[in-house]
Amino acid sequence: MTAAALAATARRLFTDGPPAWRLLQIYRPYICPFDVIIDAVPQGARVLDIGCGGGLLLGLLAAAGRIGGGIGFDTSVPAVELARGMAGRSFPGRLDFEALAVQDSWPEGTFDVVTAIDVLHHVPPSAQAGVVAQAAAKVRPGGLLLVKDMVTRPWWRAAANHLHDLVLARQWIHTPEGGDIVAWAGAAGLVLERERIDNVLWYGHRLQVFRKGGVAC
Numbered sequence: 318m319t320a321a322a323l324a325a326t327a328r329r330l331f332t333d334g335p336p337a338w339r340l341l342q343i344y345r346p347y348i349c350p351f352d353v354i355i356d357a358v359p360q361g362a363r364v365l366d367i368g369c370g371g372g373l374l375l376g377l378l379a380a381a382g383r384i385g386g387g388i389g390f391d392t393s394v395p396a397v398e399l400a401r402g403m404a405g406r407s408f409p410g411r412l413d414f415e416a417l418a419v420q421d422s423w424p425e426g427t428f429d430v431v432t433a434i435d436v437l438h439h440v441p442p443s444a445q446a447g448v449v450a451q452a453a454a455k456v457r458p459g460g461l462l463l464v465k466d467m468v469t470r471p472w473w474r475a476a477a478n479h480l481h482d483l484v485l486a487r488q489w490i491h492t493p494e495g496g497d498i499v500a501w502a503g504a505a506g507l508v509l510e511r512e513r514i515d516n517v518l519w520y521g522h523r524l525q526v527f528r529k530g531g532v533a534c
């Protein structure tokens with residue numbers, strides 16, 4: 318799956334809604350390695366996507382026939398409306414989206430996979446450990462937590478991402494250290510299975526795949 322192929326799928330999925338929001342979904346695969354994230358999701362998984370934005374990840378996973386179903390939530394009402402429109406047109410009854418913040422009560426149940434893609438750095442540092450613990454609690458025994466965030470080194474890649482969010486989200490972000498995420502997830506009973514860095518243009522991305530012990534997959 319190339320970035321161009323994922324962008325083409327996004328173009329097919331996001332055919333309605335505010336043009337700027339749609340463009341954001343269509344061009345996001347060129348700056349964020351969605352191919353790597355999709356590859357880390359086991360076939361047939363049921364996924365909870367925290368801070369799902371416009372629903373791009375769940376839409377791409379469903380379009381690839383990768384997941385049985387999914388729920389996404391995000392604090393942004395316009396983003397959730399975009400996601401709901403996409404899901405209603407292309408995957409009726411399979412994907413659900415809710416307007417919620419991480420501070421609210423999360424959707425019921427546990428999931429095969431919980432994903433947090435570029436959301437932790439938008440959460441205040443004092444709340445980040447709690448979000449990882451809550452995400453871990455939503456993973457079924459034997460399931461996975463995927464955390465994709467930005468690198469903190471080298472300084473110029475971190476600076477590029479800060480600038481990106483200052484312009485697009487008008488927010489000064491707080492990118493967590495990879496080691497801190499490992500410690501928070503470990504305290505919640507998850508083990509780091511693998512980690513990788515992908516540099517895309519001037520952005521540096523770190524994907525961490527954690528597994529919850531208990532039952533073999």
Ligand SMILES: C[S@@+](CC[C@H](N)C(=O)[O-])C[C@H]1O[C@@H](n2cnc3c(N)ncnc32)[C@H](O)[C@@H]1O
Pocket residue numbers: 345367368369370371373374390391392393396417418419420433434435436439440
């Ligand atoms: C960089 S975007 C990533 C969106 C999506 N995960 C993706 O990769 O396309 C960060 C998202 O986190 C959401 N967000 C920020 N703070 C949040 C919070 N406290 N609770 C839930 N979502 C939040 C924003 O609204 C935004 O949609």
